[in-house]
Amino acid sequence: MTLDKFIDPFSRDLPTHESGVAEKNTLNSYFPIRTNEKPCDWEAVIGLLLQVVLRKGIGKYTIEQFEMDCQGELEEKLGEDEFWYVLKQMYFEQKDILKISPKMLLFKAKKGEYMSVDERLATMFSNHLMDLKLNDFDVKSNFLEREFLVTLEKKLEVKKAAPKTEVPYLPELTQAFRQDFKFLSSRPKYLLNEFESFLSFYAFTYTSQLSLSLPDWRTGKEPKAKPLYFIMDHERASKERTYLKKYGYQLMSESLIRVFPMLTMLEMLQPSKGGDETVKVPLWEVSRRIQESKYEHLEEHLKQFAFAFKKKREIPGEMKDASSALDWLENILSLSEAQFKFGGKRGLDDKYANSVEKIMAAPFIQSRGRSGRVLVLNQDYIILLTNLVVGEKDKLRFHELITAFEQRGIFVDKQTEQELIKFYERIGNVERMSDSGDAVYVRKTI
Structure with missing residues (x-):
């Protein structure tokens, strides 16, 4: 244009x-939450997002019809009617069939299975992926699960790419999200385990960084990550930690009011x-x-x-x-x-702003008595973020890891840096060449 x-x-x-x-x-545009919003259904958001990146949809096909089709296919091949009831119990009674591949979550994108907020959240994420297309997921599965996936594939409808509706507000964060999503997609079992946490993290960091970046419009330049300080969830948050006080929860909370x-x-x-x-x-x-x-x-x-x-x-x-x-x-x-x-x-x-905080930021906020509310990362989020940042590399220098955290909107002070190194040592994915951060390498856990 x-x-x-x-x-x-x-x-x-x-x-x-x-x-x-x-x-x-x-x-x-640019933000999915409306006034008086209800919490989202992350499984529905995932299904709707997968529909966009796979360019395939479930249409009117139901999981009950899918079960019947699978039964017909397998009874013919296995020749034992009784065996189907074992498979039904294993895969369908508790909906464990949805765990064999991310593609199965397309059933969550079926009309009637999601709310408008789920659709808007999925649209926000698909805008960040910038027309990314996945052909399929390379899932290591057994014979039976491969049959299930073949049966599903026959019923999927081809969908057109979603039209571009927005220029990214935070291009640096958009690039990180796209890179991290591609990394996770190459490991579908890990993606299945972490999909909700992954989207929850990026929904939060996009929300917080957007709110902090809005006042800088006059420069006419792409926003870079703004300092926003976190601690590990087991750390003490003393008032002497000036970065937490100046660039922590209170800053974010006040910034949300302008969104x-x-x-x-x-x-x-x-x-x-x-x-x-x-x-x-x-x-x-x-x-x-x-x-x-x-x-x-x-x-x-x-x-x-x-x-x-x-x-x-x-x-x-x-x-x-x-x-x-x-x-x-x-x-x-x-x-x-x-x-x-x-x-x-x-x-x-x-x-x-209060509604946005409850929906998008709740997992990252803790109350610490006299210190008030602080932003925290629990161990699960730290491991996920570490794996995403190290990515396809074998290991990464600790200071490079911290820089990549910052690109994703996560800042920590020196005290938390030391706590992170201790944590990495406890789980065994760190190599310490000396006591300095430059000589500490961090590996993935996957």
């Missing part, structure tokens, strides 16, 4: 009179034309294109929209002096937050 194609409709689409300003705030206001305003700022212009862009990309634009009426259009929005939402107070298009965009974003400080919308941003 050329710059002029974006900036011209971007400004012309903005209402310049209060009658054209929408009554409600809508959020259809709904700023992203709903970003929704209003998107062009509404067809074709390429339906691909939505982040605030920092809007800023970059404004800075490079020669469209002469842009500043005036933004100014008129700012006054129209202020009047429509009856927002009191004065706007800051503005002498450029970016200044007016800053006023607009300030208004997006100000609308929730009074009147009928008062406190909605706080309620939304």
Whole structure:
């Protein structure tokens, strides 16, 4: 998409009179949570995501029909009717059939098996995968399980690739997610065991890093990971640990309040034309294109929209002096937050932030008495993250591991670094050449 194609409709689409300003705030991009949201079903999210990357769907085919088809196929080959009832008990009665391959989780993507929040979460993850396509999973299975998979494959429907709807807001994190997903997909049994934890981790780190990055839109540059400090779940969180206090839970919690206001305003700022212009862009990309634009009426259009929005939402107070298009965009974003400080919308941003915290961040928060709430990683998440970071390599220097953690939004202080090394030594996947971090190597556990 050329710059002029974006900036011209971007400004012309903005209402310049209060009658054209929408009554409600809508959020259809960059974040899956809506107001008064219910917790998601991770199995459904996984099934919907697999449907996208495999380009195959389950359609109207039910697991009950699948069981009958498997029975028909195997009874004919095995020649013993009684043997089927053993297999039924082994694979179907407790739904253990879903554990033989990730592909089986496509049954969770069947209409009626998922809620709208599950679909939006799956869409968020598929956007991060950027058209990644998997042909299949190379599962080491026995004769019977291979027969089950062949039977399933015959019933799957081919699906088209999902259309691109967004430019990634956090490109560095998107690249890490795509890389980690490919690594896990090459180890399908491990993927099955860790799929929910993997998506839960990335849902959280995307949420926290997005909230921290939103204020940096004016630079017009791709955001890099912002410091957000964690401890291991068994560590003490004393008040002397300044990084935890300054760049820990409190920072994240306060940052979540801006997610709904700023992203709903970003929704209003998107062009509404067809074709390429339906691909939505982040605030920092809007800023970059404004800075490079020669469209002469842009500043005036933004100014008129700012006054129209202020009047429509009856927002009191004065706007800051503005002498450029970016200044007016800053006023607009300030208004997006100000609308929730009074009147009928008062406190909605706080309620939304609390809902997001419960749904996306709960596994990573602990209360530590006088130290208050802190961000933590339990041992299971640490092992998963370590395996993802080491990836296809045999081992990685400890300081390189920490750098890769940071690229994924996880920062730790020196005290936690030492606790991590002790933990790796206990589970036996570390090589210490000396006492310095440079001479400590960490291996995968898989």
